[in-house]
Each structure stands twice: as C-alpha cells, then as structure tokens.
Amino acid sequence: DVKVTQSSRYLVKRTGEKVFLECVQDMDHENMFWYRQDPGLGLRLIYFSYDVKMKEKGDIPEGYSVSREKKERFSLILESASTNQTSMYLCASSLSVAGLNNEQFFGPGTRLTVL
Amino acid sequence: GDSVTQMEGPVTLSEEAFLTINCTYTATGYPSLFWYVQYPGEGLQLLLKATKADDKGSNKGFEATYRKETTSFHLEKGSVQVSDSAVYFCALSGGTNAGKSTFGDGTTLTVKP
Numbered sequence: 028d029v030k031v032t033q034s035s036r037y038l039v040k041r042t043g044e045k046v047f048l049e050c051v052q053d054m055d056h057e058n059m060f061w062y063r064q065d066p067g068l069g070l071r072l073i074y075f076s077y078d079v080k081m082k083e084k085g086d087i088p089e090g091y092s093v094s095r096e097k098k099e100r101f102s103l104i105l106e107s108a109s110t111n112q113t114s115m116y117l118c119a120s121s122l123s124v125a126g127l128n129n130e131q132f133f134g135p136g137t138r139l140t141v142l
Numbered sequence: 143g144d145s146v147t148q149m150e151g152p153v154t155l156s157e158e159a160f161l162t163i164n165c166t167y168t169a170t171g172y173p174s175l176f177w178y179v180q181y182p183g184e185g186l187q188l189l190l191k192a193t194k195a196d197d198k199g200s201n202k203g204f205e206a207t208y209r210k211e212t213t214s215f216h217l218e219k220g221s222v223q224v225s226d227s228a229v230y231f232c233a234l235s236g237g238t239n240a241g242k243s244t245f246g247d248g249t250t251l252t253v254k255p
Contacts (some may be wrong), residue, residue, distance in 0.1 A: 058241055069247035117185055130176055133185035
C-alpha cells in the first residue's frame, strides 16, 4: 500500500512564526502536491512538484513556498504565518507515467491553527 | 480550463436508501475520472475510477459510469449504510493540466440509522 505521511496531525502556531509542514511518500512517486481544504471551498492546490527540485505554483501560492530536495519528501513552508492560513493541509502524491492519468494518494492531513 | 461540478450537499439519507451524487465535468482531451471519499478526520482516499468512455468503476457497492456524451460520472449505491457517512469528491485527471487533478467541491453524506 502507498503510504503518504504528514509530520503532524494538529499544529498550533502564532502569527508571524515560520511554519514547516512535512510530507513523505514511500512509493517512489514523481508527483507531489500540497492542498488546503476549507469549508465551502473544497480542495485548493497550493503547489505541486513533478520532480526533485522542481515546483510549480498552483491556484493559491501566495504566502507559501515549497521545497523538494529528495524524491520522497515535499515540504510546505509558511514564511510568516497569518490567521487566514488556519486550515486543513493535505499532501498527496501520484505516479507520472506517460499516457496514464493516475489517481492521487493522500496523507491524513495537518490541521493548522494560527493564533 | 478543466472543471468539475458536483451535486451540492449536504445529503441526508436513511440506512438502506438509494444514493445518487451527480457529477459533471468540462475538460479537453481524454481525462480519467475519479471518486474519492474522505471520512471524518482523515485524508481523501480513492473510491473508484474510470479511464475511458463507457467504463464503469465500482468498489464497496458504489458504482459510476463514464458518460462522455453527457460529460457525467454520477456516483450510485443501492443501499447505503451508516458507515458510508463521509464527504465524496468527484475529480478528473489528464485534461488541460497534465499531471494535476481537478476536484469538485465535495458532497457531505450523512446516513441515519
């Protein structure tokens, strides 16, 4: 079974703090994604990466950055946390195979509260 | 660009009732279609998928058929259980934005005993 793990299930931070959310997958997937999930807004893509050291902005990248130094690990960074970044953060990964449209495998999520 | 529109919720049913959650999509090319389920406090997990027109995906009593002519992928189950209470997301992959998926807003299902 594919396993996608996230470093914390719950996190409480203060406004202005630098926050790191870590995601690790164990199935050698090329693609990795960070989403935030808010009531009434569904899933919104923040950033994704299709290879080590490669990244692309998603729909809502403002206030976030990412790092992918190793294939299995994709980190989301909040440089200076703000209260409007209080949300559920979901990491996902998928295979990248030419001609196939593959499903994504999700981690359990990190519920971040910024006070 | 790609888009997925699914039936607004919340949906409340009694146990053993028939379930339909509507999903329609807009995409270029030949996308694959998915239904994901999210149980309380968890991430999303794949429920079923279909990769080409007229394919039927099925799992755990749920079914959905890829209808290219109506651009739809409606989720159905003949007899729901309390344990089916969750949020259901319709999604597509392989449309305009290769490698990424486009998700619907999710439909919350509550099944009462």
